[in-house]
Amino acid sequence: MAERSESRIIYMKVWQAPIRIAHWLMFASVVTLGITGYLIGNPPFSAPGEASRIYTLGTIRFLHFLAGYVLLASFLLRLYWGFVGNRFSRWATMLPVRKWQWRWIWGETRSLLWPRIRYYAYTGHAPLGNLVYLLVYLGVLFSIVTGFTLYAHQQYTPFWRTLGAWGLALFGYNLNFVHLLHRLMLWFFAIFLVVHLYLVVYTVVVTRTTQIDTMISGKKFVFEEELAPEAEKP
Amino acid sequence: MGDGIQTLHTWERSGLLDDAWSRREFLKFCGRMAVLLGLSDAFIPRIARALETAIQNRRPSIVWLEFQDCAGNTESFTRADSPSVAQAVLEAVSLDYHETLMAAAGHRAEEARHKALEAHRGQVIVVVEGSIPTKDDGIYCTIGGKTALQIIREVEPYALVFVAVGTCAAFGGLPKANPNPTGAVGVEDVVRTKPVINLPGCPANPDVLMGLLVHYLVFNRLPDLDAQRRPLFAFGKRIHDTCERRPHFDAGQFALAFDDYGARQGYCLYKLGCKGPETYNICASLRWNMQASWPVKAGHPCIGCSERDFWDRFTPFYERLPEVRAFGVEQRADRLGGTLVGVTAVGVLAHALYTWAVRRAERKAEELAKKEGEAKPNPPEG
Ligand code: HEM
Ligand code: HEM
Ligand code: SF4
Numbered sequence: 001m002a003e004r005s006e007s008r009i010i011y012m013k014v015w016q017a018p019i020r021i022a023h024w025l026m027f028a029s030v031v032t033l034g035i036t037g038y039l040i041g042n043p044p045f046s047a048p049g050e051a052s053r054i055y056t057l058g059t060i061r062f063l064h065f066l067a068g069y070v071l072l073a074s075f076l077l078r079l080y081w082g083f084v085g086n087r088f089s090r091w092a093t094m095l096p097v098r099k100w101q102w103r104w105i106w107g108e109t110r111s112l113l114w115p116r117i118r119y120y121a122y123t124g125h126a127p128l129g130n131l132v133y134l135l136v137y138l139g140v141l142f143s144i145v146t147g148f149t150l151y152a153h154q155q156y157t158p159f160w161r162t163l164g165a166w167g168l169a170l171f172g173y174n175l176n177f178v179h180l181l182h183r184l185m186l187w188f189f190a191i192f193l194v195v196h197l198y199l200v201v202y203t204v205v206v207t208r209t210t211q212i213d214t215m216i217s218g219k220k221f222v223f224e225e226e227l228a229p230e231a232e233k234p
Numbered sequence: 235m236g237d238g239i240q241t242l243h244t245w246e247r248s249g250l251l252d253d254a255w256s257r258r259e260f261l262k263f264c265g266r267m268a269v270l271l272g273l274s275d276a277f278i279p280r281i282a283r284a285l286e287t288a289i290q291n292r293r294p295s296i297v298w299l300e301f302q303d304c305a306g307n308t309e310s311f312t313r314a315d316s317p318s319v320a321q322a323v324l325e326a327v328s329l330d331y332h333e334t335l336m337a338a339a340g341h342r343a344e345e346a347r348h349k350a351l352e353a354h355r356g357q358v359i360v361v362v363e364g365s366i367p368t369k370d371d372g373i374y375c376t377i378g379g380k381t382a383l384q385i386i387r388e389v390e391p392y393a394l395v396f397v398a399v400g401t402c403a404a405f406g407g408l409p410k411a412n413p414n415p416t417g418a419v420g421v422e423d424v425v426r427t428k429p430v431i432n433l434p435g436c437p438a439n440p441d442v443l444m445g446l447l448v449h450y451l452v453f454n455r456l457p458d459l460d461a462q463r464r465p466l467f468a469f470g471k472r473i474h475d476t477c478e479r480r481p482h483f484d485a486g487q488f489a490l491a492f493d494d495y496g497a498r499q500g501y502c503l504y505k506l507g508c509k510g511p512e513t514y515n516i517c518a519s520l521r522w523n524m525q526a527s528w529p530v531k532a533g534h535p536c537i538g539c540s541e542r543d544f545w546d547r548f549t550p551f552y553e554r555l556p557e558v559r560a561f562g563v564e565q566r567a568d569r570l571g572g573t574l575v576g577v578t579a580v581g582v583l584a585h586a587l588y589t590w591a592v593r594r595a596e597r598k599a600e601e602l603a604k605k606e607g608e609a610k611p612n613p614p615e616g
Contacts, residue, residue: 041554042568043505046488046496056486115589116596153472165461173462174547175512176538180555180567187571191578198582206589 008224012234014123015218018081019089023215025074026140032067033143034186036060041183068147075140087232088124096131104230105131120228121207123220129199132192139188145170146182263320263444270445270520271467277452284451288327294394294450295354296324296361297347298332301375301382302409302418303364307400308334310437320444327447333377344378351392359450360393361443362386362421365402365409369417386424395456396421396430399443401540404432404464411545422463431456432463434515436539441520442468462542464514473510473536476518479503492533503530507552509538 015023039060047054082091096102104127111117112128120126125133149167152160153175171178200211209222227233264281268274273281288294300308311320312335329335330350331343338346351358364382367374372381380388398421401407409418422430433442446465449457457465474480482488482502489496489503502508510518513536517528530536538548547556557564 043486043488045486046490046501046505047486048495048499049485049487051481051485051487054485054487058484058486060486061484112585115592154475156471156475161460169461173542174544175541176509176547176556179512180558183555183567184558184571187567187574190571190575194575194578194582198586202586202589 010123010220010222010224010227010234012123012220013086013218014088014214014220016081016085016089017218018077019085020215020218022074022078022081025070026078029067029071029074030140030189033064033071033147034189036064036067037183037186040064041179065151068144068151071140072144072148075137075144078137094125094130094134096127096134100230101127101130104228119203119206120231121203121209121222121226122228122231123222123234124232126203132195136192139185139192143182143185143189146178146185149178150175150182263323266441267445267448270441270516271449271457280452281448285323285327285448288451289323292328293354294328294357294359295350296327296329296359297350297389298329298335298361298363299382299385299389300333301362301364301366301385301403302416303400303402305334305363307363307437307440308332311440311443320440323444324447340378351389355392357394358389358392359395359397359447360389361397361399362403363399365406365416365418365420366424367409367416367418368424369415372417374416383424386421390425390427393428396425396428397433397443397446398422398430399433399435399438401434401436401542401544404434405542407436408545410543429456430463431459431465433468434464434540434542436544438540439468439516439520439522442516460514468516468520469514469540471514471516473513473515473518473530474508476516477510477530478518479530497533503533503535504554506535507537507550507554508535509541509544509548509551510536512548513538513541515540 040057043057043060045056047056081089082094087093096105108119108126108128111119145167149164149171152164152167155161155164168175168178171181203209204211207222207226209226210220214220224233261278261282264278264285265275267281268277271277298308311324328350331347333343336343336346364375366372366382366386368383372383375382377385398404402409402418403421405420406414406418406423407420409416410420420432422432431446433439433446435442442465445467446457449455449465449467457467460466460469462469474483477483479500479502482500483504487496487499487501488505489499489501490505491497492506504511508530510530517536518530521528521531535552537551538544541548549556553566555567558567558570560570
């Protein structure tokens with residue numbers, strides 16, 4: 001490993017407030033949705049008593065729908081900010097449409113698979129992370145579409161009826177299939193969470209940058225020499 | 235209601251019905267139809283009059299076609315144990331052709347159909363039971379030498395509306411289930427020039443068919459439909475939202491087996507695979523067999539028989555969700571997901587250990603190199 005001279009420290013603003021707010025709202029809502037969703041699909045309880053006095057699953061469903069609206073709000077906020085925010089959060093920079101982006105992605109993947117190859121830090125998203133986050137946002141969108149389709153079929157106003165009919169048409173006119181797809185998303189997020197947490201911590205340890213603090217305060221602290229040659233510098 | 239009573243006297247005199255069906259039964263039937271269609275009791279005389287007029291004029295003509303079916307809708311309609319008022323009324327109105335019910339057979343039956351069609355061009359209510367095969371030119375279902383497809387084409391110009399009774403006629407049903415050897419489709423997939431109304435169900439509820447007819451006779455137009463061409467008066471809500479066990483669902487009280495405490499208490503059948511949350515139908519309010527009961531009341535979870543592709547999408551019937559085909563085997567979604575999360579966690583852990591080991595080896599090598607460098611007077615150029 002190269003000798004570390006620790007010459008220059010870069011300390012810069014990376015994530016603007018809307019990105020951070022959207023991220024933590026998304027985190028809170030996805031975790032709530034995952035737990036309540038699991039319980040809705042597979043309730044492990046069945047308490048005896050007068051049904052009119054108990055509202056266990058009703059409450060859980062209420063929390064699920066509440067968190068569903070929060071997820072929708074955070075998604076819309078993030079979507080909007082991708083068009084007006086700083087260069088680190090723009091969809092235009094995140095979409096891997098250029099060849100060199102794919103080269104970087106491959107480069108980072110290689111250094112993860114073979115730890116002997118140097119793993120670099122970035123000021124914004126790492127190239128691979130970038131790709132995965134786009135995928136996660138697609139997953140969020142998919143959960144929202146399937147979730148609100150299911151939700152629409154529990155309301156009977158003209159608005160929800162229309163929305164529900166559209167949603168159902170997307171998935172072959174079978175509500176149970178929508179349930180299945182929606183439930184599989186729970187596992188998509190569970191897998192992502194494991195990998196996400198690991199790579200965040202991995203980046204902190206290996207490249208000596210801030211990550212979690214950056215998602216909270218917005219500012220990133222990184223040694224210049226840890227930065228990838230292609231990384232954006234201030 | 236004076237008007238209505240007048241009507242009912244005519245009804246009795248008409249002698250069209252068996253003695254078993256008294257004026258009282260008929261009135262009850264009209265009342266039920268009013269409730270079904272969401273009308274006030276002021277409509278009961280109107281319904282009675284409309285039916286009576288229809289019976290006197292013997293119109294509209296109804297032709298009942300059977301294709302790839304089990305005659306279950308017919309069976310349900312006639313209710314072998316006690317013929318219903320609905321059946322009597324339908325026959326009285328003008329059921330001109332029905333293979334299972336009519337006395338005529340062979341050429342004479344075909345003739346009856348032709349006569350009915352010619353006499354009521356553009357006014358025939360065509361009830362279809364069973365799916366229509368399309369593979370290999372539809373040879374898998376032929377009647378009198380004609381395929382189901384040909385018969386539909388032949389009848390289409392004469393029809394006022396096609397009413398697909400049962401899930402097979404509406405959505406293809408069981409014959410369409412994977413792998414669909416006959417290329418079966420529902421009526422809506424082959425009829426092009428006339429409206430189609432779907433009354434899915436396995437079987438469809440006979441009262442719903444009567445409701446449709448009554449609606450047409452009283453208002454002279456077809457009822458409002460949803461996006462899948464189902465009348466809203468019968469398919470406007472999910473079973474789950476009209477089910478008498480619903481409070482137990484919201485409370486989180488479930489039967490876990492067919493003979494446990496929860497089952498005896500009448501708890502919700504969700505965990506036994508109930509598809510009520512995914513199924514639009516009127517079973518919970520209208521019920522079956524003279525309004526006696528319906529599956530969930532009887533203790534069996536709804537299997538969603540009136541939904542599209544229920545045989546492929548709702549099975550296994552006693553599981554909430556279908557299984558997922560992955561890695562060559564069918565598995566539960568949660569088993570699959572849980573396994574993948576486990577594999578990911580193990581992978582991540584292995585990666586961490588591997589990285590740690592590699593880094594440690596590198597550090598050791600560095601230290602060694604340093605020590606050697608100290609020992610030698612001339613360090614290697616960098
Ligand atoms: C990360 C996002 C989400 C996850 C992980 C998630 C998870 C789940 C799970 C596991 C179920 C149970 C499915 C079943 O077994 O039938 C469920 C049901 C449901 N979810 Fe979500 N969900 C998410 C987002 C949403 C959103 C945004 C909405 C919109 C309001 C929503 C609305 C619903 C509805 C209506 C149900 C059906 C509840 C019922 O059957 O009573 N979900 N969700
Ligand atoms: C299910 C929960 C979570 C989801 C769905 C999620 C999703 C995301 C997404 C989509 C991004 C990209 C941000 C953007 O550009 O919009 C991101 C970044 C980030 N997340 Fe999460 N996250 C979750 C949980 C967490 C948790 C629990 C932590 C910390 C303990 C965390 C820490 C971070 C950090 C540090 C970044 C910035 C990474 C970078 O610089 O590339 N996340 N997360
Ligand atoms: S028995 Fe079925 S339809 Fe009734 S409340 Fe339970 S899940 Fe819903």
